[in-house]
Amino acid sequence: MSVLLLQLAGPLQSWGAASRFARRSTENAPTKSGLVGLLAAAQGRERSDDVSDLAALRFGVRVDQPGVRLRDFQTAHHGDTGEAMPVSDRFYLADAVFLAAFEGDRALVEELHQTLRAPVYLPYLGRRSCPPARPIPQGAVEEDLESALEAHPWLAGEWYQRKRKREAEVELGVWTDVRKGHTADHEQRDVPLSFDQDHRRYSMRGVEYTTVTVPNPQATQAAPLQAAPLVHEPMDALGDE
Template identity: 35%
Template sequence: MRTLTIKLAAPLQSYGNEATFSRRTSYHYPSKSAVLGMIAAALGYRRDDPRILQLNRLIIAVRIDQPGRILTDFQTIQYDQKHNKRSLSYKDYLQDAVFITAISGDDQQIMTIENALHHPKFQLFLGRRVNVPAGPLHTQVFENSDPVSVLKTYPWQAAKWYQRRVHQDYYSAELITDANLVKSHFTSFVKDNIGSFDENHRWHVYRSVASIRVKLLNKSYQNTEHDIMANI
């Protein structure tokens, strides 16, 4: 089994959960359906392509290397110009977030996905169409490893300015994964497996996830504390 890591970074990202038209919030990390949707776009799958459902079989984990700050965008939408009818909409985005996603599957499938992410058939975006990645995606393939094992040792990918703000040798990062990959009492259900991407009837299926913490070396930390009386 191969595991592919994908660094997700952009000025704005948004991973919608249950929402109404007027209020659209975001998970604090990339949902599985958002990651699989990006992969499907790279592979050239259209919204009604039956091969999209096969992507649900991929095993996935996400590590939050740099939590995003919430930005709420207020919009006035004119949906009936003839009668001058308008609606208010609030959309949440994550600013300056950095995530490392790890997915595992069949060896050939993983290699096909990695190639597609660097030669996408359709535009890639992080949650919403306006959220394009900050440059080419950074990916890496690991042999005979599962997503959790990889993300426990993969170097911390937060921006340098963020790393310098963490005045510790190690950074404690949250890792959200398919529940069967870890032994944890803190499991929950999230509705982010793909049911359909059809714009006329989009729906999702629940899956069980677990959240753990992993310690990552902070290479930007410099301990300047010293005792001036120590050598007296």
Template identity: 30%
Template sequence: MEYLLFRLYGPLASWGEIAVGESRHTAVYPGKSALLGLLAAALGVRRDEEERQTEFAAGYRFAVKVVSAGHPLRDYHTTQAPDSVGKFVYRTRRDELVVGKERLGTILSSREYRCDALSLVAVTAEESAPYTLNEIREALLKPRFNLYLGRKSCPLAVPLNPLVRPAAGFGEALDNYPHGALFISKYLLRKAEKETAKDVTLSCSPLLAALSREDEYVFAYGNYPIRYYWEGEAGDLVSQQALTRHDQPLSRSRWQFTQRTEHLRIEKEERRCISPGSE
């Protein structure tokens, strides 16, 4: 079976959980709604296109390998906005501040983020999928809309590096994915250039296929277990725990979601992972 693989890393990420009152919590890894939204944005599928969104949500399954959950950050957030006036709609931010000046109020909220989190994602397509994995890969390389990690204030810090590869299951696909180093030192780059054949591109160098020594230090690589989350049959991963998540989209325009079952496996990194090049 073929899998589309890509990586998600940024200084800030926010994978929204159920919002209660003024608190906006985040999960430690991207859920299905966030991943569907990322792919749909790359393809140019708009939120108000209900039929296309519904078809898209039913066409794909995801697995996530959390290399680093990052560190939590909480932001005390204040927003000044006018309250609603019947069916009147404020067209711009200027309208809110000028036309709605007499109705301005302050909204207080607490928002959570994850700092320096790295996740690898595998996608498989169902028979009803509206786009092939290669079409999505091309869209991720040249997205129609801006891509971000949960919120617009959380941009990507590295390229997604999308690849389509065959594998026996989610586990093999994620463990053998040459996602590439995030930080490449001059020494590592010179070494990769020296050991790469002239007719092979530098991006294919085994030394640059996995995390660099600096990456491993920042992420405390090997000190914490790796977590795998997936939906449905994994093929080569055995579930240790079943989780319930409320991130299956019902309506993007009305922000309605329903629950689904997700599987979790926690283990050490030595399984089938590509060994990082020594420096």
């Protein structure tokens, strides 16, 4: 099997899985539906097109930099009538960085990798107002999903890595589609059945939580503290008289 690796970094991201009405929430990590939508858009698929082949890929995400949750209170009015529209709360993740991965057939993974280098529709991080700040494609590797998420270098910003400079290795959280024979730690409704605006449909998936340990490129080895030799000559205070 092959694995497609994606870097998701930007000033703002928003990955909703349970948004309702005027409250548009975000999960703490990218959703499978959000990333399947990104791949489908890169290929130029329309919202009414079938995405079952992409949804069938095994998905995982590594939290390299968790970011900070932001709440945006929005108001709006109809342009023609001036009538007020419902107010809404929209939530975002600021300064977050993730490594996402899809595992599947080599031919499809390679095709998706090439497509992301020249996408038909520009990708965004959950919402159109959230453009990526770094290149998204990180390559395709011949590994299983868990190994690929563990082996890839830490993608957090240098300033964030320096905050943990005393740690030669850091532990990162990983969310993946539950493996066969394993028990799900969480269930999430984010497997897309249809992106059609008239009838969007999603199904549940089991999610498994693990951790991986990766090297910290900004780690520094602190020099061991050495006690200065104790020198005391009480007669020196009397001078040379």
